[in-house]
Amino acid sequence: MRLLTHNMLSSNIKGVTSGFPLRIEAEKVVEKQVELNAAFLKNMFAKIEWKPFVDASRAMGYAELPDEAEPLMLESDEFLQKFHHALLELHLEEGALVCPETGRRFPVNKGIPNMLLHEDEV
Amino acid sequence: MSSLLSTWGSRLRLRFGLPTSSERQSPAVVAERPLRASARGTRTTVARAARSTREEVEVERLQRGIAELYDESSGVWEDIWGDHMHHGFYDSNAVVSLSDHRSAQIRMIEEALRFASLPAEDKLKTPRTIVDVGCGIGGSSRYLARKYGAQCQGITLSPVQVQMAQALAAEQGLADKVSFQVADALNQPFSDGQFDLVWSMESGEHMPDKMKFVSELARVAAPGARIIIVTWCHRDLAPSEESLRPKEKELLNKICNAFYLPDWCSSADYVDLLRSLSLEDIKAADWSEYVAPFWPAVIKTALTWKGLTSLLRSGWKTIKGALVMPLMIEGYKKDLIKFSIITCRKPEK
Numbered sequence: 059m060r061l062l063t064h065n066m067l068s069s070n071i072k073g074v075t076s077g078f079p080l081r082i083e084a085e086k087v088v089e090k091q092v093e094l095n096a097a098f099l100k101n102m103f104a105k106i107e108w109k110p111f112v113d114a115s116r117a118m119g120y121a122e123l124p125d126e127a128e129p130l131m132l133e134s135d136e137f138l139q140k141f142h143h144a145l146l147e148l149h150l151e152e153g154a155l156v157c158p159e160t161g162r163r164f165p166v167n168k169g170i171p172n173m174l175l176h177e178d179e180v
Numbered sequence: 181m182s183s184l185l186s187t188w189g190s191r192l193r194l195r196f197g198l199p200t201s202s203e204r205q206s207p208a209v210v211a212e213r214p215l216r217a218s219a220r221g222t223r224t225t226v227a228r229a230a231r232s233t234r235e236e237v238e239v240e241r242l243q244r245g246i247a248e249l250y251d252e253s254s255g256v257w258e259d260i261w262g263d264h265m266h267h268g269f270y271d272s273n274a275v276v277s278l279s280d281h282r283s284a285q286i287r288m289i290e291e292a293l294r295f296a297s298l299p300a301e302d303k304l305k306t307p308r309t310i311v312d313v314g315c316g317i318g319g320s321s322r323y324l325a326r327k328y329g330a331q332c333q334g335i336t337l338s339p340v341q342v343q344m345a346q347a348l349a350a351e352q353g354l355a356d357k358v359s360f361q362v363a364d365a366l367n368q369p370f371s372d373g374q375f376d377l378v379w380s381m382e383s384g385e386h387m388p389d390k391m392k393f394v395s396e397l398a399r400v401a402a403p404g405a406r407i408i409i410v411t412w413c414h415r416d417l418a419p420s421e422e423s424l425r426p427k428e429k430e431l432l433n434k435i436c437n438a439f440y441l442p443d444w445c446s447s448a449d450y451v452d453l454l455r456s457l458s459l460e461d462i463k464a465a466d467w468s469e470y471v472a473p474f475w476p477a478v479i480k481t482a483l484t485w486k487g488l489t490s491l492l493r494s495g496w497k498t499i500k501g502a503l504v505m506p507l508m509i510e511g512y513k514k515d516l517i518k519f520s521i522i523t524c525r526k527p528e529k
Contacts, residue, residue: 063359066309066333068371078371092356101308102331105374146356164369170342172362173335173369174243177236180367 059150059171061114065106067171069157069164071179079110080155080164082117088149088169094142100132102145115144239388243337243364245440245497246386250338253498254317256490260481263348264289264319266382266410267471267519276473278481284473288410289323292381295465296408296523306330307376311400313365314383318345318358324379325357333370335363366392373402384411384450388442394453401526407459409450410467413520416448428516431507438504447520459524468512468519475509 069077112123122140124131131137154163155171162179165172257265261281268284269291270276276284298307306328312321315334318341325332334345345360363369365380366389378401387393397407414424414432424432432444447464454462481487482502491499511517 059361060359062331063333063361066371066374067361067369070367070369090355095356098329098331098356101329105309168343169346170339170360170362171369172339174337174362174364175367177240 059155059166059169060146061111061118061148062102062106062145063171064114064150064155065111067155067173069159069162071157071160071162071175074157074159077157077159079107079114079158081158082114082150083154083156083163084118084150085154086150086152087118088151089147090149092142092146094138096132096138099138099142099145103127103129103132103141106145111144115148118144118148118150120144120148242386242388242440242442247337247339249440249497249501250316250336251340252495253501254338254341254344256494256498258317258344259490260487261478262319263317263322265316266320267474269467269470270473272469272472274473276477278477281474281477285319286323289320289381291467291470292408292410292521292523295463295521296406297461298377298406307405309333309375309402310377310379311335311368311370311375313368313378313380313397314386315341315345315360317341318348318360320379320381321345321358321360322349322352322354324377325354326352328377330357330376332358333375334358334360335365335368336360337362337364366396368396368400370400372399374400376402376405378405378407380407380409380411382410382412384409385413385439385441385444390445390449391453394450395457398454398457398459398526403526403529405526407454407524407526409520409522411450411520411522412444413447413450413518414444415516415518416446424516428514431511431514431516435504435507435511438500447518447522450520450522454522454524458527460527462522462524464520464522466518467521468515468517471519472512475505475512479505479509 064080064082067080069080071077108127112125115123120143123144149169150166151169153166155166156163264282264285266285267288268281269288270284308330310321310324310328310330310332312318312324312332312334315321315336318334321332321334324330336342339362342360342362349355349358361369365383365387378397380397384393397409401407414428417423423429435441447466451462451464482491482505491502508517
């Protein structure tokens with residue numbers, strides 16, 4: 059699971075009012091190189107919740123992202139490289155995503171998050 | 181054709197030591213508590229509680245059945261048909277050869293986009309984020325991500341499908357654009373308003389609660405986003421009709437059991453649901469005539485040496501599904517089953 063995906067996921071357990079962002083418990087993180095596409099990154103930037111993204115990247119062991127970011131920074135190659143790396147190249151292979159309100163763990167195995175709710179959570 | 185296949189089915193069941201239809205036990209049902217002969221209110225409450233628990237068990241059984249069916253059968257399908265697990269779109273009355281089906285499946289995607297008035301490859305207005313609800317092994321996700329240069333999220337109940345989808349994405353150089361997770365379309369794991377395009381290609385028929393299904397599609401759609409639903413429906417009911425005729429229900433039930441489908445609805449029902457959610461620009465069409473060659477082709481491939489051996493290796497759920505395919509043809513011929521497209525737009529803020 060990449061951080062781009064994590065930034066879109068939320069816990070929709072019955073009764074939970076703010077299920078975003080899910081806390082990351084990282085047991086195994088893998089880096090997979092992917093070609094940088096500046097246009098794609100610029101499109102995605104607008105949709106990213108930045109603070110949760112930075113927190114998530116730190117949970118995955120990457121601390122290079124600035125605490126705050128603005129569109130202007132996309133003009134810098136160095137920033138683009140860091141943004142690209144954190145967004146697309148870090149993969150959570152084993153671990154869990156944790157609901158911030160209930161503490162419920164959604165397991166991640168072989169890079170696949172299982173977001174299915176149990177009957178009593180619906 | 182169907183009697184041949186049912187004989188074949190019985191022989192298979194005996195061969196593999198599987199229970200025949202008379203032996204097969206009814207699914208475990210939560211035992212109803214005996215109703216107390218006290219005030220009517222209590223009796224009703226107890227009955228309602230027992231019923232909703234039974235419903236929960238049913239839904240869970242259905243979900244597990246769907247996951248297992250696709251865990252079992254996706255590899256077989258991909259081997260023979262490729263990575264699109266949906267009907268092809270054909271010209272009416274066309275004579276189609278086996279090699280035409282893949283391009284027909286792609287044409288189905290393009291025709292659906294056109295029907296929904298999605299803009300052409302104009303960079304300013306194309307969808308940037310897409311959700312593929314009931315994504316199978318990711319055929320649509322990869323196609324749409326490539327077409328629009330967009331980010332696509334796919335969800336399915338089947339862990340095997342997610343693994344296959346991810347592997348195919350990596351093979352095709354799309355690992356940065358598409359992601360898949362195991363999730364429930366009735367409780368999508370996304371925050372509100374995430375997606376510019378909400379895509380459901382032949383998954384709606386698996387949804388036990390159509391209202392919840394459609395509400396979730398609407399919830400995750402961004403303002404101005406298009407929602408595209410391509411699904412199997414039964415015919416619209418006439419104003420005088422309360423429900424389908426008994427023979428019609430009987431036919432659909434047989435299909436439901438094999439394909440893990442809950443009750444069917446009509447495309448008019450979908451339109452009503454979308455309207456009730458204040459969605460705009462709602463359009464619906466019956467595309468049954470454009471998909472007619474599909475099931476005969478699937479049956480034909482199932483009856484090849486490769487098809488039969490793959491089926492035998494796959495599992496009982498897959499075989500059961502295959503045996504019921506002639507009933508789909510029967511349903512279409514009787515104007516009972518309709519291949520429907522329903523599209524709409526979420527209002528801008």
